[in-house]
Structure formats: structure tokens, C-alpha cells
Amino acid sequence: MAFALSRWQLEQHVECWFAVFEFEQRAYEHEQQSGLRPRSFQTFNVRRERFKDLSPVLKRDKGAFSSPMAKKCNKPGPADQSRASRPLITFAPKESRMKRYSNIYPKIYDFESLLIAYNNAKKLKRFRNEILRFTDRLEENLIIIQNELIWKTYEQSQYREFFVNEPKKRLIMALPFRDRVVQWSIYQNLSSMLERKYISDSFACRKGKGVHQALQWLWNLLGSIPNSKDWYCLKLDIHKYFYRVNHSILLSIYEKHFPDKDLLWLLGKIITANDGNLGLVDGSVDYETRTCGVGMAVGNLVSQMSANVYLNELDQFAKRDLGIRHYARYMDDVLCLSPNKRELHEWRLAMQEFVETRLALRTNSKTQVRPVSQGIDWVGYRTWPSMIRLRKSSAKRLKRRLKSLRRMFIEGSITFRDFDNSFQSYMGMMKHCTDDALKESVCEMIGGKL
Secondary structure (H helix, E strand, C coil): CCCCCCCHHHHHHHHHHHHHHHHHHHHHHHHHHHHCCCCCCHHHHHHHHHHHHHHHCEEEEEECCCCCCHHCCCCCCCHHHHHHHCCCCCCCCCHHHHHHHHCCCHHHCCHHHHHHHHHHHCCCCCCCCHHHHHHHHHHHHHHHHHHHHCCCCCCCCCEEEECCCCCCEEEEEEECCCHHHHHHHHHHHHHHHHHHCCCCCCCCCCCCCCCCHHHHHHHHHHHHCCCCHHHEEEEECCCHHHHEEEHHHHHHHHHCCCCCCCHHHHHHHHHCCCHCCHHHHHCCCCCEECCCCCCCCCCCCHHHHHHHHHHHHHHHHHHHHHCCCCCECCCCCEEEECCCEEEEEEEEHHHHHHHHHHHCCCCCCCEEEEEHCCCCCCCCCCEECCEEEHHHHHHHHHHHHHHHHHHHHHCCCCHHHHHHHHHHHHHHHHCCCCCCHHHHHHHHHHHHHC
């Protein structure tokens, strides 16, 4: 049985559609005038064409509809204004319309999430005494962590500090296993959300990215540019980056993405641990003298994540505001390429000002503009349009390390399996080089003297 609309029902239907059409059209025009990216108006026009023949049905009297129900609802006051004179909804700027995530904290202390974090934290380390003791009372330990997070009694443990000298002297801060479980839970719940905010050409501490992906990006770029040897590159490096990150700025960036007070409380506990005395005095390399309010622990999972979050602000500035097309970053090493040397110097000044004023950092002497023909020293390799070589300092360090391993093997302090594993890992580094001279010299050195 066919269903027939009464005139009054049809009038109400048409009135509703025209109200929608009017608002959508005015919103579209407002976005155009405001310089925002306008939404597509094609679908609106299609729907309007469907009902245009029924327009005589729509009769207005001072902005009020002519239907009985509309007249009944008409009241004096602001509601009696015509729609043409009613104020539009104000659309927020693009920056403030950024997607924000809330109510994340319960996911972090969820027991299943903590269990997954435990499995991630123990990978390749499950036979260490600390982890074995934790595993022996696994359920109890995870419930204790869960309760501390629920009731906000969690306090991060003190760092165990030690130095590494390769490739350069660095202060490493290691945490007890229970704290690494907490950090893994934070990381696995936030990383996927943060991934959507990063640019594609940021290569450090991200799934599917890394040194070799960054090297491949540069190699492909140089190969795709005609006469790339005539181009110039800007290499920008942050001075003592991990030790100079400002805690207040970092937490404000997190707050911009995650308006979750409980989550911000936990991140604040970790970022400002050790009373915030994690940074170095500006211009100093004295690890004994610390300063408060700056610095992140090297070797800390949340620190790695925060390092990307912090300099993502620079990435967005470079790509959106400066419009740099050939831009990439590996942690605090920024690379820009252009055929215009003057343009690169302008970008350098703009990014240095942004780093100093917005991020409270400063660049070091490595920041410079050089011809591509001299080779681009980045991510441990030196790259030309025609070849890739291992950085000289890296090659010397590799040979020195292999000589040491060879001597230890001859003395019997390590097994052949240990030696071969290390040797194969170094060969994996060299396989990305197009110059075979280093590979041949290393193989000859090892094979000839064992």
C-alpha cells in the first residue's frame, strides 16, 4: 500500500530540508571568507535540486514557517529573528580543531595492558635475575602496579646511572623492571595516537622506521632529482638535545594532544623524576652538575617517545609554515634539501628562531649549509648522488671493535658463535654501502688473521 504524505507533513519535510540547506550554504561561504579549507558543496546542491520544485510550499513570515506547528512554536524574542540575521556558528582555527584524545588513563592501568607491557619489557632479557623475581610473583606485582596507578600513589624509582663511550660519551639512566612495565603500558597506548600526528619523514623511534629507512629516503631522493649534485643541503642539529628539553613545554605539548588530567599526572611523574634534576647546565658537559626543570633520561622509553613529540612541533613548523618539501628528521638531526642556497639559509634562520623561542633549545656548530657534491653526513653514513659510504669515524670504530673481538676469540674469552654474531651485525651495517672497499678490507683482515 502506497504511503501518501499530507500537505502539512510535506510542508514540514521541505521546511526541514531548506533549513539544513541554508545553514550548510552559509557555513560554506563563511569558511571561504575565513580562509579555511571549505567543505565540498556539491552534495548540498544535489539535494537542493531534488526539492527546488517544492519551494512554493515554503512560505515565510519574518523568518517563521507557515505551517501550523511552526506558527505555534513562534515566540517573540531572539528566536523570532530571521535566519538570515541569526549569528553563524564560529568555526575554530585549524590548530584548535586538532583531534584530541581523552580518557586514556584507564587503558594504561588495565590489567591486560599491563600484562602485554610486561611481555614487551622482558623481550630478550627474561633470564635476568630482576625479571625472574618479578615473574615469580607476576600477578601480584601487576596488581600492585595497577592499584598504585588507580589511586595515584605511584612513584617512579631512582635511576641507575652509568656511562657509555660509543659512539661518544653519554650518561645512561636505567630503571628497575617494574617501572619499565609502566612505561611500556604508556607507550603502547599512546604511540598509535601520536603516529597520526607525525610527518611521514620522521624516522627515529617509530615502528617501520629507523636508520636504514632514513638512508633509503635520502638515497631515493638524490636519485630522483635531476642534477642533484648541484643542490645544497641544510643540516640542523640540536645542542645536547635530551639534556635540554624543557619539562613545562613538553607537558604543555602533551596536554594539547591528550586533555586527560590523570594521564598528564603520570607523565609529569616520569618526566620530572629525580626532582627534575635530569639536565645539564647550558654550555656544560659536566655530568656531575645538574640543573632542574630540563632534561630527559637517555635510555628511557617515555623519553624516546617524548623526544619525537617535542620536535614534532619543529616538523610541523617546517612543513606547514615554511613549506619545505624535502625535509626529514632523525631524532635531533634535521635535513633539508634545495637547489637554492639562499632559501636554505632563510629556513635555517627561521628554524633556529623557532627552536630558541618556542622550544627553549639551541642549535650547535654542526648546523650548516653545504653542497650535496661534498656528501651528506647523516645517520652514520656519508651519501653522494652516486654512492653511499660509512662515516669515517664509524668505519674506524668498526675496525677497532672487530680487532678487539678477534683478539678475544684467539684468547678464548669468547666463543666463535659470539664472534660471528658480532661480525654479521657489522656486515649488516656495511651492506647498505655502495662502496665495497671497506667490506673487502674487513673480510681480508678477519679472514687472513684468524
